[in-house]
Amino acid sequence: MTAGRQAELHAALCDVLGAERCVTRPEQLLPWECDALTLHTAQPGAVVFPRDAEEVSRVVRACRRVGVPFVPRGAGTGLSGGALALDGAVVIECSRMDRVLEIDASNRIAVVQPGVVNAELSKRAAPFGLFYAPDPSSQAACTIGGNVAENSGGPHTLKYGTTTNHVLALELVLPDGERVRLGSPTGWPVGYDLVGALVGSEGTLGVVTEVTVRLVALPESVETLLGIFPDVVSACQAVTHVIRAGLLPSALEILDRRTIEAVEASVYAAGLPRDAGAVLLVELDGPAAALPRQMQRVRRIAREQGASAVEVARDDAERQRFWRARKGAFGAMGRLAPDLYVHDAVVPRRKLPEVLERVCEIGDRHGLRLSNVFHAGDGNLHPNISFDRRDADELRRVLAAGAEILQTCVEAGGVITGEHGIGTEKRDFLGLLFGEEDLDAMRRLRAAFDPDGVCNPGKIFPTTRFCMESNPKARGYDRVPFG
């Protein structure tokens, strides 16, 4: 951006919010150069901190006048570059819009501003016997607005669904600055399902300024089991049999041998046997009358599929210990090397064993430290690769392996992201799954909301015709300014 344009932008934004809520000096913009996918960076044109929808609307109009794009941002915990400010975009920070506006227990809904932290909402709902179901791993930091943008999931989505199943209504500032309300708190709106289209649109259709969500009753009872398996194949088979038996646990999570080793060598150690081939974590919740029999059935299935031991958490402390292994997996892998690449793809459940075998083979062939921890019930893989980005050759291998993993998942009938989104990370892989006509249909949706492409530009859609390029420089990886 030229100095003149930059000055014009600064003046326009300060005019709306005052200088104290506009950041434009390059050295101050560093924290907004990336989200949790730190491989991709880009310097925003400015960062602003509006407090309400009216201010967002005025910021958007100011951006339009100066001719600068904009991108909404939650906590920046996204893993696909969705909050990256390309083309000198203005970052609209939602952190000052962090109020829970209403917990309406009698109607089981909550109305929140987009900057409310996910875990905070459940905490506020708990006194009413309610909670907000989607629980991404980053829930202590990530925001509801960010969850809406990415249609975030979490370990309990098998039973409870993802963000899209829980958002009832939205207030949105459109890319022309107009404010509009979509959906209905009753859950039965009239007209096209615009809330459904908005959730998961990665901040490309407008800036969400208020969210009405459904709250769910806290389960009467919860049981957590940990099965120790000789290998990942038998653990996966146990999962298939659990689903096949008509059981619907709230979580079915698997850690492979490499993850177990990393966890047990870290501060997250949960006392798992280090020689286990895989660990299966099962959580059942619901009416107390139903759980004992369901637990028995799960235990029997686990034993039949080769589990050497099945532990049941006796109390909350033990449940926390079981989950510590699962939740600490990323941290444990992260301590093995300076960088961690968390992949995300989904395959039909019964394909898990063969796909995992292929994924490990791909990692080995590229000489990488790759481990797997995944939402087995959903078929949602998270291959983790620890690496050092300063090693150009290793980075090249990481990216090449990632491309092969996505290809493998698509060939198995799967998709290239289950909960992290496309962002910049996977935009050039979208063609693996969708043809030109399919992308054209998505562009029609985009154009209906944002005909000029000013809202979070450069995301989701492929930049070039699809190619399996894995030269980091050519793809704009490495710490090369992006876009």
Added chain:
Amino acid sequence: MLDAGARQALRNAVGPDAFREHAPLACEGLDLPVTLRPAEGAALAASLRALASRGLAALVRGGGSRLGLGNLPRTGHVLLSTEGLAGIDEYEPDEGVLRARAGTPLGVLREAICEAGWELPFDPPGARATLGGTLAAAAVGPQHAGFGRPRDAVLGLDVVLGDGTRTRCGGRVVKNVTGYDLVKLHVGALGTLGVIEAAWVRLRPLPERTAELLIPAPALEAAVEAAVAVALRPGVRVAALVDGSLAPVLEPAHAPGEGLLLLVELAGDTPVVEGEATRLAEKLAARPASRGAVERLRDLHGDVADEPLLRFRVSALPARFAAAAAELLAAGAGVIAHTATGLLLARFPLPDRADETCVDAAWRAARRAAAAGAGDFVLESAPIWAREARDVFGNASESLPLLRALKQRFDPDGVLNPGRFVAGL
């Protein structure tokens, strides 16, 4: 409008076996001389391209059980039936997912999956209801409290847009954020953005045990309060409060003067169903319903031939449910109130002749009920004359400019059910 040249072009596009000329068929106020019944997606796409290029429009129909839903089409030259697109393409009993063509009747799907212990997550009324039609209409039946909204059970769709572009969205897996979620846009769009060709659906495990119970509920306020509380209990798949005028349909022994009835269906694990049934018997004097009560309730959600009727759907927040129901009852409606989900159905009988004042009174009551419930209302079923002068989707939507932009982008030539949707889109 449909001259010989256009007919020949359509016959070529859809194929001779799928093209039928007939005496003009009276349908939703149109007289349609031609039916297209493509058996493949390619033929469906070719038909739409042929229509688009000639400025012609289609009335899209699945099994026809919800054909009366929507505004009267502004124009239409052919009936486009999806019933030729039939059959199950893939079924994974281990995964509990299925892909079927749009024209497949739901009954065919149920039969294919029940043996392996699965059930469909939809229960709309109408024996001929198809998969595509159910999704296009987002049609629900009495068990939607257990099944959820149709949009939440669809994993992926094949859709042909108004200009004949064949598209795919979503996928076959249960968790997916790959690109925009266009599935949501097409479910409930009444075929005005595209014609659904096939769908991937997530199935539900068949419950181990079900039980149908009736709870007598004399006064409205107390009845709603009890019904809302019941709806929060585990295993409740139906919690429908039915007023005195409809109660005898569920329970022949119930006289209209005896007040309201709450029909509860429990479904799930045996210990839960038995425990809840005992609890409801002790606390609220629940007794077993006579056989088939849920089926009979389902029929009340659909259209009955030869019975002139207005049927509204009104949505309300739980805490405002009693107020919404009271408005409808005061206006003389037969009311079914789904307290677990916030949906009310109101059935107003009509005289045989066209009587606008009757419709007006019912319309105003539905609007008052929606306002009292902080929800919306839709006139779901009505004779043609009663729909001529109004938008059956009730209150004008503040998102209308967006709806219009979407229609314009997805069906630029106005081929698909023009005029049928909200505000005549």
